[in-house]
Amino acid sequence: MIVSSLFSYVLVAMLLFSIGLLGVIARKNIFVIYMSIELMFNAINLLFVALAQYRHSYDGQIFAVLIIATAAAEAAVFLALIVVLFRRKQSLDADAFRALSQKEAA
Amino acid sequence: MSVVLAWIVLLPLCSFVLLGAMYLFSITQRRIAQRYFTFVALFSPAVVFVLGLAALRELILLGHALHYRAYVWLHVGDYRIDMGFLGDKLSLFMVFFITLVSGLIHLYATSYMNKDEGYGKFFAYFHLFTACMLLLVLADGPLMLFIGWEGVGLCSYLLIGFYYQNNANVVAGNKAFIVNRVGDLGFLIGLAMLFFYGQSHDFSYETLALHIGAVPSEILTGIAVALFVGAMGKSAQIPLYVWLPDAMAGPTPVSALIHAATMVTAGVYMVARFHFLYDLVPHVGIFIAYIGALSAFFAALIATKQSDIKKILAYSTMSQLGYMFVSVGLGAYDSALFHVFTHAFFKALLFMGAGAVIVALHHEQDIFKMGEMRRVMPVTYATMLIATLAISGIPPFAGFFSKDEILSVAFGSGHYELWLIGTVTAALSSYYMFRLFFVVFEGTHASHSRAHDVDWVMKAPLIVLAVGATFAGFLGLPELLGGKHLIGEWLAPWRREAFHLSHVVEEILIALNVVAALLGIAIAYRKFRFYDRRVAYKPEGIVYRKFYVDELYDVLFVQSIQRLSRFIAETMDKKLVDRVVMGMSRGFVAAGTRIAWVQNASVRLYAFIMIAGIGAASCYLLAVLR
Numbered sequence: 001m002i003v004s005s006l007f008s009y010v011l012v013a014m015l016l017f018s019i020g021l022l023g024v025i026a027r028k029n030i031f032v033i034y035m036s037i038e039l040m041f042n043a044i045n046l047l048f049v050a051l052a053q054y055r056h057s058y059d060g061q062i063f064a065v066l067i068i069a070t071a072a073a074e075a076a077v078f079l080a081l082i083v084v085l086f087r088r089k090q091s092l093d094a095d096a097f098r099a100l101s102q103k104e105a106a
Numbered sequence: 107m108s109v110v111l112a113w114i115v116l117l118p119l120c121s122f123v124l125l126g127a128m129y130l131f132s133i134t135q136r137r138i139a140q141r142y143f144t145f146v147a148l149f150s151p152a153v154v155f156v157l158g159l160a161a162l163r164e165l166i167l168l169g170h171a172l173h174y175r176a177y178v179w180l181h182v183g184d185y186r187i188d189m190g191f192l193g194d195k196l197s198l199f200m201v202f203f204i205t206l207v208s209g210l211i212h213l214y215a216t217s218y219m220n221k222d223e224g225y226g227k228f229f230a231y232f233h234l235f236t237a238c239m240l241l242l243v244l245a246d247g248p249l250m251l252f253i254g255w256e257g258v259g260l261c262s263y264l265l266i267g268f269y270y271q272n273n274a275n276v277v278a279g280n281k282a283f284i285v286n287r288v289g290d291l292g293f294l295i296g297l298a299m300l301f302f303y304g305q306s307h308d309f310s311y312e313t314l315a316l317h318i319g320a321v322p323s324e325i326l327t328g329i330a331v332a333l334f335v336g337a338m339g340k341s342a343q344i345p346l347y348v349w350l351p352d353a354m355a356g357p358t359p360v361s362a363l364i365h366a367a368t369m370v371t372a373g374v375y376m377v378a379r380f381h382f383l384y385d386l387v388p389h390v391g392i393f394i395a396y397i398g399a400l401s402a403f404f405a406a407l408i409a410t411k412q413s414d415i416k417k418i419l420a421y422s423t424m425s426q427l428g429y430m431f432v433s434v435g436l437g438a439y440d441s442a443l444f445h446v447f448t449h450a451f452f453k454a455l456l457f458m459g460a461g462a463v464i465v466a467l468h469h470e471q472d473i474f475k476m477g478e479m480r481r482v483m484p485v486t487y488a489t490m491l492i493a494t495l496a497i498s499g500i501p502p503f504a505g506f507f508s509k510d511e512i513l514s515v516a517f518g519s520g521h522y523e524l525w526l527i528g529t530v531t532a533a534l535s536s537y538y539m540f541r542l543f544f545v546v547f548e549g550t551h552a553s554h555s556r557a558h559d560v561d562w563v564m565k566a567p568l569i570v571l572a573v574g575a576t577f578a579g580f581l582g583l584p585e586l587l588g589g590k591h592l593i594g595e596w597l598a599p600w601r602r603e604a605f606h607l608s609h610v611v612e613e614i615l616i617a618l619n620v621v622a623a624l625l626g627i628a629i630a631y632r633k634f635r636f637y638d639r640r641v642a643y644k645p646e647g648i649v650y651r652k653f654y655v656d657e658l659y660d661v662l663f664v665q666s667i668q669r670l671s672r673f674i675a676e677t678m679d680k681k682l683v684d685r686v687v688m689g690m691s692r693g694f695v696a697a698g699t700r701i702a703w704v705q706n707a708s709v710r711l712y713a714f715i716m717i718a719g720i721g722a723a724s725c726y727l728l729a730v731l732r
Binding site: 025033094095 | 714
């Protein structure tokens with residue numbers, strides 16, 4: 001059944017997105033945060049592909065390919081950033097980077 | 107040719123700018139020798155005097171008033187105010203003796219201020235004063251008169267505080283300026299009322315005189331009183347006289363020129379100038395006359411106990427101004443101006459003589475530390491004697507004729523109490539003047555070995571003024587004595603009504619005046635002719651303390667205002683305004699710190715807030731779009 005398979009796709013996408021969101025909010029490690037963001041990306045990707053299939057249109061699939069390409073580029077930037085940040089504080093704890101906070105400035 | 111009027115004002119103004127620039131150059135760049143200042147300082151008054159004479163000649167030849175319009179100052183709709191100069195008999199009469207006396211005082215001051223640090227500054231101020239005073243008398247409308255009026259006040263302030271290193275002088279200058287502000291407020295109110303009610307196309311005396319009849323009489327009374335309040339301040343009458351004795355803190359030529367001969371008579375001139383207004387409100391005139399009489403008497407009484415030579419002269423100036431106001435109040439403006447004229451001579455002479463004595467004794471002003479000065483400075487002695495006789499009203503010296511005329515006006519007007527006060531004051535005047543004279547020049551056992559005579563630059567103006575003080579009165583010889591009253595004829599329009607007294611009464615009045623003056627002299631002679639300097643004289647009592655008027659004003663006005671401002675500064679400002687303002691800012695700071703907690707740079711919190719926001723926005727959109 002196509003409808004029920006679409007529903008399961010959407011369900012999986014929602015689960016993936018929620019897990020990613022939780023990871024961004026709850027975890028401290030920058031790496032894990034990055035991975036969670038990627039998870040959310042892929043949840044959206046999954047939604048694109050599933051809905052494109054459902055509507056018999058290729059627009060969503062093209063979008064998904066585009067997003068994968070963007071995510072690859074973004075991964076390169078993000079990993080470089082993480083290296084720089086780690087060099088600074090010798091830590092991957094997101095809470096360690098507070099240069100913009102009120103207290104840090106004072 | 108009437109452009110000469112403008113030059114009479116402009117020339118001192120130019121020399122003021124020149125002297126000021128030279129002085130600034132001298133103190134900032136390179137020293138300029140004193141003789142260059144002296145040249146400018148003496149050149150300009152001499153030329154102005156000649157210009158004044160030229161204008162006078164022009165007036166006599168033409169037979170009508172000179173009028174010069176320099177340019178239009180204000181032009182609004184139909185209304186226009188010209189920068190105009192009016193040279194009629196009154197103003198040119200004033201110009202004549204102002205330029206004469208001021209020229210002589212300039213000459214005197216070159217010696218008095220010799221080697222002074224602020225020599226150039228002094229003469230710059232002096233020239234500015236001369237320009238303002240001449241503008242005051244040559245103005246063709248009240249507005250221009252007011253420019254000069256404020257200008258002379260400013261110069262008076264600057265020159266009283268000339269020795270600004272001494273704080274007392276600065277305080278005296280402030281006092282003069284502030285008391286004059288009180289009077290000037292009245293003057294401004296008067297001008298504003300005149301402006302509103304004198305409906306016409308311009309604001310000159312001429313048009314005001316034409317339209318003054320249309321103003322309701324209550325308003326006229328208000329205007330007359332308000333303008334007179336200005337005169338009270340400038341001419342040191344009760345109750346705004348307190349600044350004049352303190353104004354003696356300035357250099358003596360300043361006292362002679364500004365606070366005796368010219369500026370203080372501006373009030374008398376102003377009332378005479380507005381005679382078309384004061385003629386319509388004789389009851390205000392009576393008020394003025396009483397203020398004048400009271401001031402004359404009060405000042406004379408205070409002067410009898412003072413010991414500072416310049417303060418005695420200051421009170422005598424106030425007293426003589428009181429006589430002038432009696433006269434203008436009764437509508438005899440010409441008699442008042444006659445007294446202004448003679449007074450300018452003998453009072454300038456008295457101040458300059460006093461200045462010479464002060465210089466001779468190395469700036470000693472207490473008369474009881476002087477004595478026997480006749481031996482040191484015979485010329486000053488002789489000229490001071492003439493001036494003292496003149497102010498006491500002994501014939502044939504100048505003061506006698508003018509004072510006698512004022513007293514006979516007071517008698518003839520039927521206000522016998524004014525006459526009585528005037529006569530008693532005359533006796534007091536001769537008493538305190540001869541008291542000063544005997545103590546300073548006669549006396550015994552003086553011990554000032556360091557005293558030296560002054561140079562001829564100071565003595566020459568004394569002699570010229572002594573001639574003036576002797577003969578100026580003959581310009582106004584009463585008909586009784588077989589003369590022609592030249593000044594009375596010249597200023598004929600400035601008399602409201604003629605008071606006719608029979609010859610017998612006039613003779614009795616003259617005799618009484620002379621007797622009163624002689625009485626004063628006799629008492630002074632008995633008490634002070636052989637004043638022994640070794641006996642310490644300690645003046646005391648309520649009269650010496652000037653009836654505690656200064657203290658009274660201090661409590662009434664100064665301290666009450668200070669208390670009010672202290673209340674506002676310490677209670678209102680700190681406890682009310684500051685508390686509100688500081689409370690508000692503290693509130694903002696507190697709120698800010700509380701909100702700043704959000705900005706704690708925790709990425710995860712930001713993400714949460716962002717997602718919560720997106721969630722809320724989505725819910726809202728769902729609710730709206732459904």
